[in-house]
Amino acid sequence: APARPRCALVAVGGYGRGELSPRSDLDLLLLHDGRADRAAVAATAERIWYPVWDMGLALDHSVRTLDEARRTAGEDLKVHLGLLDARHIAGDDTLTAELRTSLSARWRTDAPTRLPGLHQMGRERARRHGELPFLLEPDLKEARGGLRDVTALRAVAASWVADAPRRGLEEARTTLLDVRDALHLTTGRATDRLAQEDQPQVAEALGLLDADALLRRVYEAARTIAYASDVTWREVGRVLRSRSGWTRPSQRLRGLLAGRPGRRGTPEERLPLAEGVVEQDGEVVLARTARPDRDPVLPLRAAAAAARSGLPLALPAVHRLAEATAPLPVPWPADAREEFVILLGSGRDTVPVWEALEAADLITRLLPDWERVRCRPQRNPVHRWTVDRHLVETAVRASALTRRVRRPDLLLVAALLHDIGKGWPGDHSVAGETIARDMAARIGFGPEDTDVLARLVRHHLLLVDTATRRDLDDPATVEHVADAVGGVDTLELLHALTEADALATGPAAWSVWRASLITDLVKRVSEYLRAATEERAAPGAGPAADTAGAGSAGVPTAPVNSAGDERLALEALSTGGPVLALHTPPEP
Numbered sequence: 001a002p003a004r005p006r007c008a009l010v011a012v013g014g015y016g017r018g019e020l021s022p023r024s025d026l027d028l029l030l031l032h033d034g035r036a037d038r039a040a041v042a043a044t045a046e047r048i049w050y051p052v053w054d055m056g057l058a059l060d061h062s063v064r065t066l067d068e069a070r071r072t073a074g075e076d077l078k079v080h081l082g083l084l085d086a087r088h089i090a091g092d093d094t095l096t097a098e099l100r101t102s103l104s105a106r107w108r109t110d111a112p113t114r115l116p117g118l119h120q121m122g123r124e125r126a127r128r129h130g131e132l133p134f135l136l137e138p139d140l141k142e143a144r145g146g147l148r149d150v151t152a153l154r155a156v157a158a159s160w161v162a163d164a165p166r167r168g169l170e171e172a173r174t175t176l177l178d179v180r181d182a183l184h185l186t187t188g189r190a191t192d193r194l195a196q197e198d199q200p201q202v203a204e205a206l207g208l209l210d211a212d213a214l215l216r217r218v219y220e221a222a223r224t225i226a227y228a229s230d231v232t233w234r235e236v237g238r239v240l241r242s243r244s245g246w247t248r249p250s251q252r253l254r255g256l257l258a259g260r261p262g263r264r265g266t267p268e269e270r271l272p273l274a275e276g277v278v279e280q281d282g283e284v285v286l287a288r289t290a291r292p293d294r295d296p297v298l299p300l301r302a303a304a305a306a307a308r309s310g311l312p313l314a315l316p317a318v319h320r321l322a323e324a325t326a327p328l329p330v331p332w333p334a335d336a337r338e339e340f341v342i343l344l345g346s347g348r349d350t351v352p353v354w355e356a357l358e359a360a361d362l363i364t365r366l367l368p369d370w371e372r373v374r375c376r377p378q379r380n381p382v383h384r385w386t387v388d389r390h391l392v393e394t395a396v397r398a399s400a401l402t403r404r405v406r407r408p409d410l411l412l413v414a415a416l417l418h419d420i421g422k423g424w425p426g427d428h429s430v431a432g433e434t435i436a437r438d439m440a441a442r443i444g445f446g447p448e449d450t451d452v453l454a455r456l457v458r459h460h461l462l463l464v465d466t467a468t469r470r471d472l473d474d475p476a477t478v479e480h481v482a483d484a485v486g487g488v489d490t491l492e493l494l495h496a497l498t499e500a501d502a503l504a505t506g507p508a509a510w511s512v513w514r515a516s517l518i519t520d521l522v523k524r525v526s527e528y529l530r531a532a533t534e535e536r537a538a539p540g541a542g543p544a545a546d547t548a549g550a551g552s553a554g555v556p557t558a559p560v561n562s563a564g565d566e567r568l569a570l571e572a573l574s575t576g577g578p579v580l581a582l583h584t585p586p587e588p
Contacts, residue, residue, distance in 0.1 A: 005036035008091035016085035023190035132222035145222030172221035307346035322360035397500035
């Protein structure tokens with residue numbers, strides 16, 4: 001007797017993964033072996049689809065033979081991704097097993113060509129929908145750090161090329177699914193966008209204090225997913241490069257310097273970056289002789305080396321630092337403070353290193369007060385970042401302005417701390433002044449520098465508020481600002497901090513008009529302060545006070561005008577002594 005036609009009902013996509021929310025579509029595939037009459041298959045499909053529609057459920061359905069499913073998966077990456085999560089519901093389970101087995105094998109075989117396409121899809125999605133950890137109305141599914149990224153990580157794992165970091169990933173996925181479930185139930189709509197007007201009800205449904213508590217939970221989950229994605233895709237790139245025989249330029253250069261022009265670099269080659277820190281295969285790892293349990297400065301030294309080199313911190317190194325590093329003494333030693341300043345002053349390369357430290361809870365271990373601003377949303381539409389990310393972005397912006405000030409270290413730390421008072425009751429500038437004093441002392445700054453940092457945090461909005469709201473021709477306006485800043489050096493720092501803060505806030509916070517007003521105000525106040533200093537320095541007057549640590553050991557007292565001057569200034573700060581610079585005289 002001829003074999004009976006085989007047929008199976010298969011859940012795919014989110015239904016196959018068991019991720020359905022109350023208003024989600026049902027993704028169903030009616031799979032058959034092709035031996036049955038087409039009309040009979042169509043009739044079977046109608047008997048399944050129509051009752052689902054009659055219940056008012058959204059349905060995404062298809063009918064395919066096994067060969068058609070394989071062919072469509074080979075032509076369409078999204079279809080292949082959905083079928084990787086195929087789950088048998090009813091009918092011939094051997095047919096479903098054949099589908100899963102063949103498509104999984106095909107996925108592993110095609111991984112070198114499929115995975116780059118999957119990565120590109122994620123980047124394009126992030127450009128369209130933004131970064132979930134920083135959006136006031138995030139798309140829980142499509143934004144970077146959302147549920148789509150978790151699906152992509154599952155696909156990478158199925159390729160056997162790399163696996164995602166497991167720590168916290170499942171909890172983060174569950175958090176986003178719970179929030180989406182509550183969103184569907186409270187709105188009665190099939191939506192992935194967590195709109196502001198829906199956030200209070202969703203927070204209440206989840207038993208959270210308020211909408212801000214909801215966003216913080218969402219942001220924390222999204223950061224875990226985004227960091228896992230970054231680490232995983234970096235590992236995918238490394239594996240695919242090794243399979244293709246591609247060699248990093250730094251490895252080829254080391255081979256040439258070692259007299260091996262024909263040899264490829266190997267992953268075992270290590271380039272020293274700092275004490276206990278080396279580069280290996282494009283990542284910063286710990287040296288074999290490193291002892292985190294005896295070297296409390298090692299996390300900051302490794303982070304500074306990574307940011308300075310523009311390289312990522314390897315995940316095993318981050319885990320080892322988090323698990324084994326001895327706590328830093330308080331106040332921090334001078335070398336810890338120096339490495340911290342180098343980390344903050346490394347520009348855009350600071351951000352991924354900071355994210356790696358934060359993912360391992362190393363930031364809050366170093367700076368406990370950071371916990372209050374971590375993942376804290378900002379409801380002001382001018383701001384594009386959460387409070388903590390805004391502080392890091394301000395330090396990034398400030399790193400480009402360090403040549404304008406005599407104390408780049410104070411500028412960078414003030415940039416990181418200027419909004420540290422947000423999350424506390426009252427005026428965040430007033431609260432931040434007190435917190436900044438404690439944090440500056442913890443980091444190891446002396447009393448004079450601590451006073452300057454506290455003053456900068458207290459008055460970080462002074463210049464922009466005064467320049468845009470007060471009459472600059474009124475002598476009282478200039479005198480008011482001069483009394484607040486206390487000296488030219490602090491004014492110089494405050495000017496750079498104001499610009500960095502505005503640039504990090506968003507495009508609406510800085511303009512040519514605002515910049516010109518602030519520059520005009522700073523010029524007037526500077527002239528006023530210099531005149532007052534000259535008057536105090538006249539015969540019979542007392543010595544002029546220094547307001548930004550100038551004159552203390554290792555602190556330059558002349559303006560920093562070039563990158564070389566900046567490096568000398570930082571070297572003087574780190575060594576606590578004079579620095580000699582040799583210059584070639586110009587030819588006559």
